[in-house]
Amino acid sequence: MTRDRFRFRYALSPAVSWLPAAVLAVTSACSSEVASEPICDAPYSNCGGVCVALRSDRDHCGACGNECSSGELCVAGACEARPPQGAGVGGSDGVPGGDGGGPEDDGGAGGDPAACDETRYVKRCDGACVDTRTDPDHCGRCGQACDPGRACAGGRCQPICREGFTECAGACVDLDADAQHCGRCGHACDPGQPCEAGSCGCSTEPSEDIGSTVPQRVSGTTRGADDSRLPSCGAPDTADHTFLFTAPTTGTYFFDTLEAPFDTTLAALAASTCAELACNDDGEGIQSQIAVDLLEGESILVVVSGASGAEGDFTLRVTQPGPVMCTPTALEPVVPQTLTGTTVGLEDSVYYNCGVTSLPDATYTFAAPEAGTYVFSARVPEETIIDILDGGACDGDSLGCQYGYGQTNKIVELDAGQTVLVAVSGPSGPLTRFALDIFEAPPCPGQDLGSTVPQTVTGSNEGLSNVLSACYAFSTGGEATYGFTAPRDGVYLFDTEGSTFPVLMEVRRGSCAGEIVTCSDSELSPARITTPLTAGETAVIVLDTYSRTGDYRLEISEIACPVIDLGSTAPQTVTGTTAGFTDVLAPSCGYSGGPEVTYRFTAPADGLYTFNTEGSAFDTTVDVRDGSCAGRSLRCNDNVDPTGELTHSQVSLLLSADQTVIVSVDSNFTSGEYTLNVTQQEAPPCPLIDLGSTVPQTVTGSNEGYPDLLTPECGGGAGGEATYRFTAPAEGYYVFDTAGSTIETVLSVREDGCGGPELACASDGARSRTIVWLEAEQTVVLSVDSNGDEGEYMLNAGQFDGSGTCEAPIELASVVPQTATGTTRGSLEERGASCGGSSAPEVLYSFTAPEAGTYTIDTHDSEYDTVLAVFHDDCSGDELACSDDAPPEGDWFPVTSELTVSLDAGQTILIQVDGYDRSSGSYALNIRR
Secondary structure, eight states, X not given: OOGXXXXXXXXXXXXXXXXXXXXXXXXXXXXXXXXXXXXXXXXXXXXXXXXXXXXXXXXXXXXXXOOOOTTEEEETTEEEEOOOTTXXXXXXXXXXXXXXXXXXXXXXXXXXXXXXXXXXXXXXXXXXXXXXXXOTTSXXXXXXXXXXXXXXXXXXXXEEEBTTOEEETTEEEOTTTOTTSSSSTTOOOOTTOOEETTEEOOOOOSOEEEETOSSEEEEEEOTTOOOOOOOTTSOSSOOEEEEEEEXXXXXXXXXXXXXXXXXXXXXXXXXTTOOEEEEESOSBTTBOEEXXXXXXXXXXXXXXXXXXXXXXXXXXXXXXXXXXXXXXXEOOSOSSEXXXXXXXXXXXXXXXXXXXXXXXXXXXXXXXXXXXXXXXXXXXXXXXXXXXXXXXXXXXXXXXXXXXXXXXXXXXXXXXXXXXXXXXXXXXXXXXOEEEXXXXXXXXXXXXXXXOSSXXXXXXXXXXXXXXOGGGOSSXXXXXXXXXXXXXXXXXXXXXXXOSSOXXXXXXXXXXXXXXXXXXXXXSSOOEEEEEEOXXXXXXXXXXXXXXXXXXXXXXXXXXXXXXXXXXXXXXXXXXXXXXXXXXXXXXXXOTTSOOEEEEXXXXXXXXXXXXXXXXXXXXXXXXXXXXXTSXXXXXXXXXXXXXOTTOOEEEEEEOTXXXXXXXXXOSXXXXXXXXXXXXXXXXXXXXXXXXXXXXXXXXXXXXXXXXXXOOTTSOOOSOOEEEEEEOSXXXXXXXXXXXXXXXXXXXXXXXXXXXXXXXXXXXXXXXXXXXEEOTTOEEEEEEEESSOOOEEEEEEEEOOOBXXXXXXXXXXXXXXXXXXXXXXXXXXXXXXXXXXXXXXOEEEEEEOSSSEEXXXXXTTOSSOEEEXXXXXXXXXXXXXXXXXXXXXXXXXXXXXXXXXXXXXXXEEEEEEEESTTOOOEEEEEEEO
């Protein structure tokens, strides 16, 4: 028997200072044959790197190197003749398995002497001869394995790690391959990453190979799946499903889970390194979508997971960008009809004329079977937009666009055979399911009540159609409509007392499509409306409800408008109280609710007349109507100086000799003692100064002492105004501003003289600004007014250079960080964004990224409710991102905006600073990385 058969199989760790000194002292003359001496527990000794029992080892019997002959055994440290076959040898040293022929030995002292050189430690285990003193799989006896990485010495598993293993957290690990201890103890690889040669690598397993097909839809589930990946926008301990995708060509690829019924998270990882390329939680509602730029043949891992532990079945869509296709579904030319649909997975093929773009839409074509009024109604328990376009094309002229919630109706007059395109979309994300009803509108008004006063009508709204949605309410029930024609000038009362449900009542002028005069929406008391009407004037009364049914009662009566005659004296002052009077008239610049006192005044001569309530004891409103209580409002004012005494209201207007007006002293919900002053002065010329056609030019002046003749729409304009005539030298955009003024100005532009319609109005402190398009030789009147204190102003006129528009965006330096400031007040209102801004003016910037990376763009520190959007390259480019309200943080104004975009080095983007609804103001545009 040779010594090599018993040599110790694994070198042991030198870190053994914790072993007993007696063990450390055991050495052998043959120890130089091994690189690291084994540690042997008594009664074993180290002989040539092998732990042996000198009392029984035939190669080292009594001493290292003392071999017994082939016919001898080593017993108690001395060589003795071998006993007869089968007699066995007792286990005098107590080593397990040394019973000389147990059933697990498969050889040894009691087995076939030709199979193994029998000793009490050499056994046949699993068909091989092993040394049970040193074999970690058969340590002490066959089948007794040590823990992974642990050593076997002297037939016992030792608490030290074998060569190639390191102790980490109480376990022997391979630092070259252990994913929890990769390269060093405690260094864990990311979920799904293996440890290769001591470094964290990337594994495509587990994943499902979906090849290179584009477009494609693949189904999957996260139910019962492992948490093998951890996307940066996801949460730990959430099941995920991974797909392996290879790009067939170089380009941009879109991945989405828009059809998933649960809250998903979606990420893309480089298949070679597991580096995260994109991650999205809520891209469209609770579903997710990402875009990844790939080279031909490049592979990625697409990880679908659930947010906040959500799981379920999903569909992953893989697409590439391409030209937007408008492929509407043709509907039968029949009414009524109802269909259901979804916008999930569809393209954005229609620019919505009520303010929202870049949202998927469902489109249909419909041809009117006959001439008539048609209702297109979208029903869904969320926000919806419905747009009707002429000609059946996605780029046709809009016949009407409507935004609503719950049920959104659009009424359109169509000729027989006229084809329209019906587009349905969700402004907040894809619509999972909607119903579209198309029907011919019922006659409106449904009944003509004639001119009888008083009269009472009753009825039920059971089964009536919901077409008009009274009082601007999103979701209402069926409505009844009545036409009434005033028999004479007067004030008429429409009262619903006695109805079995709260009625929403609305009065429209002339027809069902006419101007809404007033509305009463009350859950606590019967709806009541008083409306001045002239003789022969028709009003449409709409009786609606918040989805309730029942019986209604409408009573129409004429009420007296008590008028006190002031005659023709000016100046004069009258005093009184509104207490005890009734609320008959609603002032055009205030609200109904407070009682009013009305006066008749007849102008003694042509002139400028002023009516004010200086000296009153409560918050008054002054309204001047033409001729009678039923006449139109000529001028109205609530608080002449919003920063001063709130009880004082004032109007000034030009009257002709013998012209009669009704002056009402009113209030919003209160009553009290008042003073009414009437004065007269000679009417000044209007416009006062002719500016000619020179541009640019600047004029200065003071509005102190000027009369208050005009009422601009964008401000109270209670101060006197200076008026100028300007004639455009050529067609184009012209800019007018009051930069340099010392007062808070109100700038107005009117056509056709001082009494003409207002083209534009701006009120921005001392820097009011507006832009208007004028034809060559077109004449306008510019008025510089004030909202309070009068004083010096500056008026500047010039041609607009297009700065901040699509044609001439403001170019920003290619550096970060940087901040640009400005104002959108007075800017052009030409374009919207997917998250808003359609009705507000905007300013456009061009920015080129200095290097590749992720850029953050925000409007923090702006003074108004902003909307921020980024487009690729220019105004014709795709929208890359849009933000309305960023979450507040620190001192941030909570309605500013923030977004992030990933840009390549040298990539140019268009940044649009816009406003929510009609908001405008000063902004700060910040760009950082």
